[in-house]
Amino acid sequence: MKIKNVIFTPGYSSFYFDDQQAIKNGAEHDGFTYTGKPVTEGFNAIRQAGECVCIQLILENGAVAVGDCAAVQYSGAGGRDPLFIAKNFIPQLVNDIKPLLVGLDVSEFRKNAQYFDKLKIDGKPLHTAIRYGLSQALLDATALANNCLKAEVVCKEWDLPVIADAVPLFAQSGDDRYHAVDKMVLKSVDVLPHALINHVDSKLGREGEKLREYVRWLSDRIMTLRTSEDYKPTLHIDVYGTIGLIFNNDPIKCAAYIASLEPEAQGLPLYIEGPVDAGNKPDQIRLLTEITQELARLKSGVKIVADEWCNTFEDIVDFTKAKSCHMVQIKTPDLGSIHNVVDAVLYCNDHDMEAYQGGTCNETINSARTCVHVAMAARPIRMLVKPGMGFDEGMNIVYNEMHRTMALLKAEETYA
Numbered sequence: 001m002k003i004k005n006v007i008f009t010p011g012y013s014s015f016y017f018d019d020q021q022a023i024k025n026g027a028e029h030d031g032f033t034y035t036g037k038p039v040t041e042g043f044n045a046i047r048q049a050g051e052c053v054c055i056q057l058i059l060e061n062g063a064v065a066v067g068d069c070a071a072v073q074y075s076g077a078g079g080r081d082p083l084f085i086a087k088n089f090i091p092q093l094v095n096d097i098k099p100l101l102v103g104l105d106v107s108e109f110r111k112n113a114q115y116f117d118k119l120k121i122d123g124k125p126l127h128t129a130i131r132y133g134l135s136q137a138l139l140d141a142t143a144l145a146n147n148c149l150k151a152e153v154v155c156k157e158w159d160l161p162v163i164a165d166a167v168p169l170f171a172q173s174g175d176d177r178y179h180a181v182d183k184m185v186l187k188s189v190d191v192l193p194h195a196l197i198n199h200v201d202s203k204l205g206r207e208g209e210k211l212r213e214y215v216r217w218l219s220d221r222i223m224t225l226r227t228s229e230d231y232k233p234t235l236h237i238d239v240y241g242t243i244g245l246i247f248n249n250d251p252i253k254c255a256a257y258i259a260s261l262e263p264e265a266q267g268l269p270l271y272i273e274g275p276v277d278a279g280n281k282p283d284q285i286r287l288l289t290e291i292t293q294e295l296a297r298l299k300s301g302v303k304i305v306a307d308e309w310c311n312t313f314e315d316i317v318d319f320t321k322a323k324s325c326h327m328v329q330i331k332t333p334d335l336g337s338i339h340n341v342v343d344a345v346l347y348c349n350d351h352d353m354e355a356y357q358g359g360t361c362n363e364t365i366n367s368a369r370t371c372v373h374v375a376m377a378a379r380p381i382r383m384l385v386k387p388g389m390g391f392d393e394g395m396n397i398v399y400n401e402m403h404r405t406m407a408l409l410k411a412e413e414t415y416a
Contacts, residue, residue: 067136
């Protein structure tokens with residue numbers, strides 16, 4: 001089966017692009033926006049509308065495969081590719097990429113994904129968002145060409161078992177870190193709430209007191225609202241390097257504070273994502289490693305998750321080899337082609353590293369649904385509920401896609 005035509009359309013993603021450094025520098029909320037000027041290159045405001053490019057691959061038989069080029073909320077931060085503005089990239093897609101797609105045989109996915117992931121135009125690789133969207137569309141095309149599910153394509157090409165079981169889901173609250181928790185508990189989410197602790201004064205506290213109070217409130221609230229004592233979700237909180245800010249990136253002090261949060265969780269497993277941001281990859285690995293080692297010395301059960309500066313497959317390998325943390329976030333748009341996501345999850349699974357197949361609120365329904373299939377094939381420890389920051393919408397998309405796929409796989413077993 002070959003591609004007959006390709007259409008690229010500018011669109012909106014499900015959230016916004018935020019200038020992370022400006023927010024860390026103290027930008028204040030003004031309604032849903034922020035006051036002040038952006039500091040990261042490419043931004044014209046601290047918060048601006050998220051964008052994507054929708055790809056449609058029209059196959060010989062008339063079927064249409066889809067994928068969306070999307071980038072993370074905090075583009076341009078932590079070693080990531082710069083801001084992805086649709087109008088800036090559609091000319092490249094039309095002029096340079098479309099001729100390579102028309103006539104392409106899509107009977108296999110992996111080799112096509114690897115080709116575009118390694119492709120360079122004028123000596124430069126394609127933006128990660130483009131590689132991400134292209135690979136989604138190519139996986140969909142291969143599934144359509146072979147009359148099977150996208151998860152089955154991945155399982156076949158990576159020689160993985162087809163498992164009709166759910167992957168635990170991790171829900172994110174955005175700034176609505178109180179009301180969203182109630183929603184998450186009502187829907188029995190496996191892991192919650194992310195909480196978006198990205199500002200010292202308003203969310204962490206100069207001595208960490210606000211986060212400490214929040215973790216206690218969180219565990220109390222879960223125990224108050226749950227309808228069964230068997231419901232014991234994992235707590236996973238992203239702090240965007242703010243713990244490092246209040247302790248001057250001193251790993252011993254950071255670890256002592258992180259360990260002190262464990263009693264507030266009241267027996268629920270606790271993960272802290274991104275405790276420090278060292279500003280570069282080598283120092284990030286060093287600091288996280290020292291924090292992780294100190295937590296072990298303290299016999300703390302709190303686990304550390306790497307995010308910033310752990311963007312590519314190669315980065316994930318390096319963080320894993322250093323034993324720098326307990327879990328890495330595999331931030332799907334940052335890895336470019338989704339075949340890298342599969343490889344990253346499998347590498348972690350084989351090397352005693354917990355794999356969190358994450359992503360961003362700033363994705364789309366197409367990228368989220370594709371990621372469900374990748375997760376069901378590769379089997380990470382958890383998968384992010386996305387897109388958007390409303391929780392219910394992302395939960396509907398990801399949970400329903402996962403359970404529809406499980407039902408189809410079980411039906412195939414029954415009628416095989």
